Amino acid sequence: xxxxxxxxxxxxxxxxxxxxxxxxxxxxxxxxxxxxxxxxxxxxxxxxxxxxxxxxxxxxxxxxxxxxxxxxxxxxxxxxxxxxxxxxxxxxxxxxxxxxxxxxxxxxxxxxxxxxxxxxxxxxxxxxxxxxxxxxxxxxxxxxxxxxxxxxxxxxxxxxxxxxxxxxxxxxxxxxxxxxxxxxxxxxxxxxxxxxxxxxxxxxxxxxxxxxxx
Amino acid sequence: xxxxxxxxxxxxxxxxxxxxxxxxxxxxxxxxxxxxxxxxxxxxxxxxxxxxxxxxxxxxxxxxxxxxxxxxxxxxxxxxxxxxxxxxxxxxxxxxxxxxxxxxxxxxxxxxxxxxxxxxxxxxxxxxxxxxxxxxxxxxxxxxxxxxxxxxxxxxxxxxxxxxxxxxxxxxxxxxxxxxxxxxxxxxxxxxxxxxxxxxxxxxxxxxxxxxxxxxxxxxxxxxxxxxxxxxxxxxxxxxxxxxxxxxxxxxxxxx
Numbered sequence: 001x002x003x004x005x006x007x008x009x010x011x012x013x014x015x016x017x018x019x020x021x022x023x024x025x026x027x028x029x030x031x032x033x034x035x036x037x038x039x040x041x042x043x044x045x046x047x048x049x050x051x052x053x054x055x056x057x058x059x060x061x062x063x064x065x066x067x068x069x070x071x072x073x074x075x076x077x078x079x080x081x082x083x084x085x086x087x088x089x090x091x092x093x094x095x096x097x098x099x100x101x102x103x104x105x106x107x108x109x110x111x112x113x114x115x116x117x118x119x120x121x122x123x124x125x126x127x128x129x130x131x132x133x134x135x136x137x138x139x140x141x142x143x144x145x146x147x148x149x150x151x152x153x154x155x156x157x158x159x160x161x162x163x164x165x166x167x168x169x170x171x172x173x174x175x176x177x178x179x180x181x182x183x184x185x186x187x188x189x190x191x192x193x194x195x196x197x198x199x200x201x202x203x204x205x206x207x208x209x210x211x212x213x214x
Numbered sequence: 215x216x217x218x219x220x221x222x223x224x225x226x227x228x229x230x231x232x233x234x235x236x237x238x239x240x241x242x243x244x245x246x247x248x249x250x251x252x253x254x255x256x257x258x259x260x261x262x263x264x265x266x267x268x269x270x271x272x273x274x275x276x277x278x279x280x281x282x283x284x285x286x287x288x289x290x291x292x293x294x295x296x297x298x299x300x301x302x303x304x305x306x307x308x309x310x311x312x313x314x315x316x317x318x319x320x321x322x323x324x325x326x327x328x329x330x331x332x333x334x335x336x337x338x339x340x341x342x343x344x345x346x347x348x349x350x351x352x353x354x355x356x357x358x359x360x361x362x363x364x365x366x367x368x369x370x371x372x373x374x375x376x377x378x379x380x381x382x383x384x385x386x387x388x389x390x391x392x393x394x395x396x397x398x399x400x401x402x403x404x405x406x407x408x409x410x411x412x413x414x415x416x417x418x419x420x421x422x423x424x425x426x427x428x429x430x431x432x433x434x435x436x437x438x439x440x441x442x443x444x445x446x447x448x449x450x451x452x453x454x455x456x457x458x459x460x461x462x463x464x465x466x467x468x469x470x
Contacts, residue, residue, distance in 0.1 A: 034383050034393045037436030041391035051285050060275040076277055080285045081292055092434060095266060102269050133271045150267045169268045174235045197229035200264045
């Protein structure tokens with residue numbers, strides 16, 4: 001199974017561009033995976049194309065988590081450096097290039113935030129981000145079907161579950177930190193995270209997939 | 215918490231595990247359970263997809279002016295620091311221990327840089343000299359220039375020529391490179407093992423450009439390669455015993 005642009009697909013992915021002319025192919029239309037391969041071989045124009053294609057997404061993740069433009073820029077730059085160094089280990093069966101890059105950026109941002117401050121996020125930032133995740137018109141317009149379903153599912157969550165989900169899933173806060181922030185018992189925080197994730201999972205996965213109890 | 219995490223317990227903490235927020239000891243115990251429970255691995259895999267999807271919902275944001283140039287300079291610096299290694303870089307499915315893969319990737323990255331530097335009498339990656347010109351140009355259409363044209367083609371299985379088996383891309387820039395995605399399984403050849411890639415030229419000559427692994431007929435691979443758009447006609451994938459598994463033709467290339 002792979003995950004591409006928010007969609008879980010239970011088959012092998014192929015980079016197939018049917019009907020595309022077989023000669024004089026502009027780099028701007030190159031599939032993400034092929035562009036990554038070109039980046040790895042050192043073509044400067046492809047590298048610039050790669051950065052241009054993904055910089056908005058990568059910086060968006062970094063600024064959402066950190067709230068600090070300078071820190072976000074550092075993280076976004078590190079993300080592209082890591083992509084350049086580690087393109088060898090990219091495996092398209094595990095997700096799209098976009099997902100791979102956003103995961104790198106997210107992990108770097110979480111590490112940076114944890115290193116800089118004990119309090120991961122201000123309350124007003126949390127609510128603003130939750131609103132942005134669920135109500136950004138631009139994102140609604142551009143999103144694929146799976147992303148739209150996921151966004152709608154987040155929007156349908158009870159507010160307290162949505163907050164717990166964003167705190168854990170975006171800001172990387174532990175259940176204990178969520179409990180402290182919301183002034184609720186630890187078990188309640190865990191339940192909110194688990195329940196929210198379970199509801200979202202239902203929007204992506206086929207019914208009963210992975211439902212197993214030993 | 216007991217060292218023996220049950221499936222029921224795993225379902226309680228799987229979301230936190232997938233989001234990377236489970237504290238150390240619990241995480242270790244959960245991972246130990248996953249090592250022996252395929253169903254729970256699948257469950258956590260689904261939860262991980264949800265977490266990835268959540269990150270994918272974050273709104274994009276334009277970086278500050280000059281970001282692109284700074285990134286390119288950083289890549290140039292990184293490339294220069296790793297020059298002088300002996301193997302061409304390849305891109306394909308992950309394999310082997312992570313640490314080894316990362317080291318190998320760095321070695322291969324640097325070698326491609328070194329090869330290019332030798333060929334053009336400069337040190338470091340071409341980004342160093344190209345960044346100013348490339349990043350100074352408008353972002354949308356300027357990326358499509360004469361130097362950025364690609365040859366493309368389709369692979370077909372040797373055993374089922376009528377069925378598509380992947381795609382080919384060849385870039386005649388400096389350095390040239392090729393990239394291919396292969397899916398022989400759909401064409402009835404779920405081959406697993408090493409395959410050799412050979413490029414074919416219009417004069418009948420061939421050049422071996424490397425080997426890579428297929429798993430169940432599937433794989434992706436790219437490498438630096440000599441690509442002359444005026445002579446390159448196709449590519450061939452063969453098993454170690456010489457059996458031709460797939461062939462591809464750059465239909466827009468030179469007449470053969």
